[in-house]
Amino acid sequence: MKLIFVDIDGTLTRPGENIPPDSALEAIRGAQAKGNKVFLCTGRNLDMLRPLLKFGFDGVVGSGGGYVTVGDTVLYDCPMTDEQRDVALESLHEFGVFCTIEAKDGSWGDENMGEFLSQQGEGNSEIERWRKALSENLGIKPMHEYNGSPIYKVVVMCTDMSQLDKARSLLEKDFRFVMQEVKAHNCLNGELVNRKFDKGLGVRLIAEHFGLGIEDTYGFG
Incomplete structure (x- = not known):
């Protein structure tokens, strides 16, 4: 086998x-x-x-x-601890990073992420996945409806790596910041992945x- x-x-x-x-x-x-x-x-x-x-x-x-x-x-x-989740979202949102959080029972994204994605070009599979998920309503709920379920990762999108500096300083010992840069579209996307x-x-x-x-x-x- x-x-x-x-x-x-x-x-x-x-x-x-x-x-x-x-x-x-x-x-x-x-x-x-x-x-x-x-x-x-x-x-x-x-x-x-x-x-x-x-x-x-x-x-x-x-x-x-x-x-x-x-x-x-x-x-x-x-999953992440509640403290890790809260620190991640607070430090990322403080610097204008768009976030989607993923639990077993659902995913929740910042309400203005759709507008950000609509401005990005093609050629990045992760951006394409989220753009399609949002446009076809494949279970991505607005962040204000988040129910507190334990989450496993945070997907991030922004325009400059410096927007992640504070989150890195607080979380990098426990999480890898796996980022992909699409220079032609002035866009960074990636995720925080637990080192465990x-x-x-x-x-x-x-x-x-x-x-x-x-x-x-x-x-x-």
Whole structure:
């Protein structure tokens, strides 16, 4: 048995979409028919994964490794603390950084993020994902409706790296600031990722669950 891990945006589907092409589904089902297991492995949270779970995946490495399952069994669950969340949002909003926060049961974004995204060009898969999610109402709720659920990461968008300086000074010992710069569009986007986990940890935990080594895993992304 082999364990196969598949990224979503730009790999299994186009950025922001939830329907894989028939060719991908046929390949996945063919692999499973031979006794292999196929997992979603993504930065998306559980709520954004729900439309894809109906296609029969064997589990997920979600939230960039912060939430890991095999079937209905949760192997790992590591959200931010409330204090970390509050410090992140306060220090980012203070300098005009647009934020989206992701919990298991939903995502919430700053109300004016849609206007910011509409001004950005094409060619960045993360921007495309959020633009599509907002325009098609794929579960992104306004920040003022946030229900206090534990969150796994903060997605950020801004125009200058200096806007992140205060947040870095307060949080960088616990979080990686994974940023992508699109110079042609004067835009920075990225996310705060907990140093306690990554997708690789999720892969290792699932391999251990089945008593397999890392050499029995394959990733596509």
